[in-house]
Amino acid sequence: MHHSFSLLILSVMLLKVYAGKVLVFPVEGSHWINMKVLIEELHSRGHSIAVVRASNSWTIEEESPYYRSITVNLGRFDADSVSSFSARLLQLRREKNNFWTYLLLQMEVVEQLSKMHQDICNMMTLMFQDKILMNSLLDAKYDLILTDPAFGGGVFLARRLGLPLVLNVRWTDRAEAHFAIAPSPLSYVPVPGTELTDKMTFLQRLYFGPDVDYFSLFQDADIWLMRNDFTFEFPRPTMPNVVYMGGFQCKPSKPLPADLEGFVQSSGEHGVIIMSLGTLFSELPYDIADEIAAAFAQLPQKVIWRYTGPRPATLGNNTLLVDWLPQNDLLGHPKTRVFVAHGGTNGVQEAIYHGVPMVGLPLVFDQPDNLSRMNAKGTAKIVNIATLDRTVFLEALKEVLYEPSYRENMQRLSRLHRDQPMKPLDHAMFWIEYVMRNRGAPHLRTQSFRMSWMAYHSVDVILTLLAIVLIISLMTFSLIRLLCKRILLKNKIKHG
Amino acid sequence: MHHSFSLLILSVMLLKVYAGKVLVFPVEGSHWINMKVLIEELHSRGHSIAVVRASNSWTIEEESPYYRSITVNLGRFDADSVSSFSARLLQLRREKNNFWTYLLLQMEVVEQLSKMHQDICNMMTLMFQDKILMNSLLDAKYDLILTDPAFGGGVFLARRLGLPLVLNVRWTDRAEAHFAIAPSPLSYVPVPGTELTDKMTFLQRLYFGPDVDYFSLFQDADIWLMRNDFTFEFPRPTMPNVVYMGGFQCKPSKPLPADLEGFVQSSGEHGVIIMSLGTLFSELPYDIADEIAAAFAQLPQKVIWRYTGPRPATLGNNTLLVDWLPQNDLLGHPKTRVFVAHGGTNGVQEAIYHGVPMVGLPLVFDQPDNLSRMNAKGTAKIVNIATLDRTVFLEALKEVLYEPSYRENMQRLSRLHRDQPMKPLDHAMFWIEYVMRNRGAPHLRTQSFRMSWMAYHSVDVILTLLAIVLIISLMTFSLIRLLCKRILLKNKIKHG
Missing domain, CATH: 3.40.50.2000 (Glycogen Phosphorylase B;)
Structure with a gap:
């Protein structure tokens, strides 16, 4: 047993061939806290990191021993708008707990998320127009973009720079992350935001899922580092390029002050x-x-x-x-x-x-x-x-x-x-470095999102088969009617 | 980096708490060759192994330093029937390569697989009737059953003995293994036996999948050790309890004689x-x-x-x-x-x-x-x-x-x-020992197979929504008709 583990260490060491360059496009707040865990670990493994941040960022530090920051102008959203949004949400949550306040709350969330999304889109537009900035990003020859895709910015940037893409993800502003990539039968995969479990009654299943058009942008990602695992999440379909790193930020406790x-x-x-x-x-x-x-x-x-x-x-x-x-x-x-x-x-x-x-x-x-x-x-x-x-x-x-x-x-x-074969953080690091080593992971991405809705669900196939059955039935029916008529006609002639 | 790997080794060593007892129900031929790789590795890790074999087995040795064998009477199928089956298949394959010989070949395969399946069922019936044998199997208090489920025998035995179940699997006698467990949209997951790829034309997708009723027996398995990976397989939906160990039997070459x-x-x-x-x-x-x-x-x-x-x-x-x-x-x-x-x-x-x-x-x-x-x-x-x-x-x-x-x-x-985080054989061993440590892995098994076909595909939900739309439309239509009639009547009265 000891032998095989020495081999494992050796092979992992051999695989780490060079120090890579990672461009990080994070999201503010608690999302930044967990992204920093990945950044510090990447730094300790010898990679160099650059972080894109807005000039009015309220959580992403401009100076850091772990990364170089690229500050871009922009950001309608700042600490104040976020805290007034939080206060409004709390107020709605407190109001009498009926279906209409629930709906109001959801609408408020959707509206605010759309505003944040729009904010990021504006920021990206300005970035893309800044030729000096874009050329410097291209010249830096990053190995990959690591992003939290909650509002999409890093996804756009990866597409624009033509770089491999790794997502550090829990949700996107349209739905829980799995809905973008894995077959998610709504019968046992609860729709996000409904607080349902994987044992749903008929009434609970009577609920429609979110629009998934927006997802096409995400489906080019090489690896999805998912911030959960199956002690947390209900068992559900997943995809070969989804890596569960739930709890990657956890570590043994230190003594208290x-x-x-x-x-x-x-x-x-x-x-x-x-x-x-x-x-x-x-x-x-x-x-x-x-x-x-x-x-x-x-x-x-x-x-x-x-x-x-x-x-x-x-x-x-x-x-x-x-x-x-x-x-x-x-x-x-x-x-x-x-x-x-x-x-x-x-x-x-x-x-x-x-x-x-x-x-x-x-x-x-x-x-x-x-x-x-x-x-x-x-x-x-x-x-x-x-x-x-x-x-x-x-x-x-x-x-x-x-x-x-x-x-x-x-x-x-x-x-x-x-009880996992590897610590979640090591697992995440392995796959980030894998994308750098192999310049992406296209062989782990499904073909399915290149298909139309009709083809994915085999609707075209089913309709064609139905049409064939219909034509055969009609022909048979016509033939029988024709034969019957002939026989009747003959009988008429005979007996008539 | 070295630090985290020392921790990894330490934690893996700590997790291996005791020597387990594994009951293996293998399949003959090349399937036995790869099962032996798992048995030898389990043995080297201190577990004790018992192997169920038929008295006329032609590949599973009765004596071995790695396991104790439990020989049961039975087996209509022996080396001779297998080689005559192979010869017949070869003959069919050689005949003019048109659709009818393809169909004949497939029918022959299905017939022979059914015979082998029947053979295993007979063997299991005799085993289950042998009270002394069954009691000794119960008394032995195995930690789990490890089986190649190609013909189902080990799956029946696990259900009968109420033991956790780990599958070493490539296919079952009804279909490729994934079709039993993961959502398999036939639009981009090619039907086994058709030699198609994940880029299918409309004509290629015009093909129906296999009957999946038989699978309900397999879906209680705790872990599926799948004998492939995504360098071999096309990307496709998978499940949390599927472990890809393709190439687990591979090792560096030794010098030739x-x-x-x-x-x-x-x-x-x-x-x-x-x-x-x-x-x-x-x-x-x-x-x-x-x-x-x-x-x-x-x-x-x-x-x-x-x-x-x-x-x-x-x-x-x-x-x-x-x-x-x-x-x-x-x-x-x-x-x-x-x-x-x-x-x-x-x-x-x-x-x-x-x-x-x-x-x-x-x-x-x-x-x-x-x-x-x-x-x-x-x-x-x-x-x-x-x-x-x-x-x-x-x-x-x-x-x-x-x-x-x-x-x-x-x-x-x-x-x-x-380029994997762990060697496939170590990965397989981890999950076999995981099932022993945790007495199964129910939290990794999906709820989906407990649902009816109707509920799984949300047919009930869709029909109900359609019915509601229909009722509302009819009511609206009736109301409008009623109103029109009244107005017409009024006009008649007025002008009449």
Whole structure:
């Protein structure tokens, strides 16, 4: 056994033939956090990286030891528009939870995503018109473009520069990423945004999928690095060029700072609850924050809550408000009992990695779906922000704290997630370097997207076969009628 | 980088927690050759293996250092029936190559496969009635069943013993393996046995797929170890529990025996041609052998031909007839120029591994499809056995010998095939041990096969939506008619 692994190491080392040049086109916010993980790893493996960022970027640093940045003018969207968008979404989520507010929310999301998409398109148009910039990008002879295709910019750029393309992807602004590439029977692959599972009733399946025209641009990608895996995702069809790297950003926890460790240890046998609603929702409307704080105050656990709004009046002595928390180190701490989160992909993957059950407050994007998956696997309780009060929230916390199945199920997911032939980050690196070594991966891309809708679904074939059956039936019928007539005629002549 | 790989080795070693017990239900012939590769590797990793074999088995040894055999009575099929079947198939293949002989051939294959399937069913019935045997199998507490599901026996046994199931699979007696599990749009996934590629014209797509009812038995399998990969196979939808281990049996070549090495070296700059038609067709009708020998005799290359029939009169001095040849060591020899083969999966994978272009003489089963894939990738020339004579065969040999693209394309496939994150055999071992560690892999199995055909294709949903549209249209129409009538009536009253 040792022998074959030495061989494996040797062959992997031999395959890494040269230092490549990677052009990264990222997306802001939490998407940038996980892209940085890939960039730092690429850098440590000797590749050189350039990152395209907008001049008004609010998360992508201009200076970095890991990459050279290419700052382009543009960006109608900035930190302010994003936080006002988040506030509006939160407001809609809170309004009475019926079908019409759901529809309004979805429309708002679609509208805002379209605006962001338009913003990126404007930025690309300006970039493409800047001949000096485009020539310098061409002259740099990058080996590939690595992009988060949520709004498409990097996909356009790859097409324009004629470069191999690797996607770091969870969703695009039209749908969950799989819908662009793999056959997705809507009967057992739930439509994104519906929070459904892979066991759907007839009524649930009565729902139409998104328009997929926009996807044709994405289907030239060489490799799809998908930010999930099948401990997280329901089993579903996939494609040879899809690499599941869910949890690639996860790592063992490091010791906490002394003061935080002291607070955590003071929880004794009861343990601690961690709460964070991610980068977009670090603030909350005051009345919600007050209900949440009141629920926490009634528990014997200690609570560490990432919250930047005004201090709630109901805040208990057991609750520590912080501007920022070392989420990975806290989730990996043996005293951590529950993770209260909005259900972003990064946080859910970290909870799976560390085996911490969740109470979910889903807000937008893929969050409701992510938490719906955790709920279906018995690892999370979901609280609707529209109906949240101290009683409801306290009940949810108590259920996940004291019903052992939540923890057991999450620990089982954690074991399965870690039980992989390669670490997800190494796997992602292998395929990025594979595309560089082999100048793309066309042999892993399906022919299917070059077909018309008619041909893909064999509609032409089926119609032709039906036509043949029809013609044969008609001919047979005519023949029989003709024969019958003749016989009748003969009989008439005979007997007549 | 070195650090992460040390971690990888450590984690793989930690994961291998105990020596498992594996019950193997193999298929005879070339299928047994590749199953033995898995058995020997499992043995070397400390697992204990038991193999179920029929008392009249002609390839599965009763005594072995690697496994304990469980010999069961039965087997109408033996070495003689297999070789008479092969002879009959060869005869049909040789008859004039029109649609009717193709149909006859396919019918013969289906009939014989059904007989073999029936044979296995009888064997299983007798096994299941043997209470002492069944109790001993239950008492042994195997961790999983590893089976080649070509004829289904091991699949029945796994269901009966309630054990996790791992398939070592290329095809089942109803279709290519993927058709049992992954969505297989017939528009770009060619129907097995048709030798089509993934670029099909309308006329080619006008062909119906096989009946898939039989597959429901297979869909409980935890892991499908597929004996191909995407250097060999066209890109197509796959499933999370399908592991591609194509080429798992391939290994670097060892030095040849001195006499064979001397013969190979005597070829000088011209190099050697290797010919073997596999275990089923080591003999050939005399006239075909004579044509083949005559073609070989006209070449400056040396030829090593695995052939057990009577010596052809036309045999040249450059051609060495052998009963058996070290195929892997010859394919890996730098003097080897062309591999003449029937296109069995094992041989094609070895040719890909060593980068040797092929002249293909496809006979039955998956052979025509395998060679059609190699032909589409520009790595093989196919000769139809029905029209084979010395001229045709010589032309094919010369084309592959002297047109550099064949070799270049095969060397490129070879590079891509070897460029994998893990060796295929290690990958297969990982997933077999994964099923043992986790007592199955239900979270990787799709829900889809538990659905009816109607529900899977959302026919119920579509019909309901159509019905709603129809009802609304009818109601609207009736309403309009009613209104028109009223207005007309009013007008009549007014003006009448």
